[in-house]
Amino acid sequence: MPKPGVFDFINKAKWDAWNALGSMPKETARQSYVDLVSSLSSSSMSSSQVKPGADRKQQEYENLVVTSEDGITKIMLNRPTKKNAINTQMYQEIILALKAASKDNSVLTVLTGNGDYYCSGNDLTDFSGITAGEIEEKVKNNLDMLRVFVNSFIDFPKPLIAVVNGPAVGIAVTILGLCDAVYASDRATFHTPFSHLGLSPEGCSSYTFPKIMGPAKAIEMLVFGKKLTAEEACARGLVTEVFPDNTFQKQVWARLKAYSEFPANSIRISKQVIRNMEKEKLYAVNAEECSVLQERLLSNECINAAVNFLSRKAKL
Numbered sequence: 001m002p003k004p005g006v007f008d009f010i011n012k013a014k015w016d017a018w019n020a021l022g023s024m025p026k027e028t029a030r031q032s033y034v035d036l037v038s039s040l041s042s043s044s045m046s047s048s049q050v051k052p053g054a055d056r057k058q059q060e061y062e063n064l065v066v067t068s069e070d071g072i073t074k075i076m077l078n079r080p081t082k083k084n085a086i087n088t089q090m091y092q093e094i095i096l097a098l099k100a101a102s103k104d105n106s107v108l109t110v111l112t113g114n115g116d117y118y119c120s121g122n123d124l125t126d127f128s129g130i131t132a133g134e135i136e137e138k139v140k141n142n143l144d145m146l147r148v149f150v151n152s153f154i155d156f157p158k159p160l161i162a163v164v165n166g167p168a169v170g171i172a173v174t175i176l177g178l179c180d181a182v183y184a185s186d187r188a189t190f191h192t193p194f195s196h197l198g199l200s201p202e203g204c205s206s207y208t209f210p211k212i213m214g215p216a217k218a219i220e221m222l223v224f225g226k227k228l229t230a231e232e233a234c235a236r237g238l239v240t241e242v243f244p245d246n247t248f249q250k251q252v253w254a255r256l257k258a259y260s261e262f263p264a265n266s267i268r269i270s271k272q273v274i275r276n277m278e279k280e281k282l283y284a285v286n287a288e289e290c291s292v293l294q295e296r297l298l299s300n301e302c303i304n305a306a307v308n309f310l311s312r313k314a315k316l
């Protein structure tokens, strides 16, 4: 039939919907419709039957638990016995989980940690058991991966929210500058001990932190390693809001559920309008930080700090 006029809203919507199916056979269209309705009715049943926390699990990961419920995809770091330290496999899994979340039906994506820590940063045992001859290649491969990891935050198309349930260290802190909201328990702390470890800033923090809190406060964190309380991080603009630990999960998830009911396209497009302008700059900052860090990771200062941690002589 001819396309209905622009003010014939209902028939125009129907016409557009049919047209969008292209040459799909009628039987396939009918089956897709039945599948869609079945999935909607089972998800509305499950939202009233399933206990909080037992959301629908997605793909299996070794170091993450990824679930999707009520328009929110939750990516939970899941190495609680290692304070959720990010090892090579976890970096790769986060890249994959973000890619999947960017394409799923969720409105919001949340990053959080399982256990008492949000995340203790890069896994310092990552380079153990490597021979001197292998180290350069391993560092190069890891830095290539780190660049992709950080780019997947820069490129993330929907609001990305960090629910910081406990202390955060190193890269888990720097990457917050690329998140769209950061909700923290009052038990959380924010620590970037790069100089202590012979390292240098990553996660685009050399650019985002001075922008968020001003250069002097950024240097206090990134160069002198000052550990911030959640309230201090909030006063500096790194954290959006702090909640008492005993009501943290309840209050934050109620807030997120309300936000997830906003129109999905509007939310996504508004985030992109705010963030896209800086993408090229952020890619360049990320590349530069990775190149500096590659040299740092091979320095004696860094190797000694890692050896001290591994031999239990030092921790933060």
Ligand SMILES: CCCCC/C=C/CC(=O)SCCNC(=O)CCNC(=O)[C@H](O)C(C)(C)COP(=O)(O)OP(=O)(O)OC[C@H]1O[C@@H](n2cnc3c(N)ncnc32)[C@H](O)[C@@H]1OP(=O)(O)O
Pocket: 081, 082, 083, 085, 086, 120, 121, 122, 123, 124, 125, 142, 143, 146, 169, 170, 171, 172, 193, 194, 197, 199, 202, 309, 314, 315, 316
């Ligand atoms: C990809 C390319 C490389 C990119 C390089 C970028 C780096 C940026 C960073 O992230 S720098 C930050 C690195 N992180 C740290 O320096 C933290 C090191 N950890 C600690 O200082 C402490 O563990 C602690 C303060 C986080 C917690 O202390 P606590 O006493 O409460 O607990 P334990 O020390 O007993 O920890 C429990 C177990 O967890 C292991 N663990 C904790 N953090 C890490 C880590 N970052 N890497 C590896 N393992 C970690 C810890 O060893 C304990 O394990 P065990 O039970 O087997 O002994």
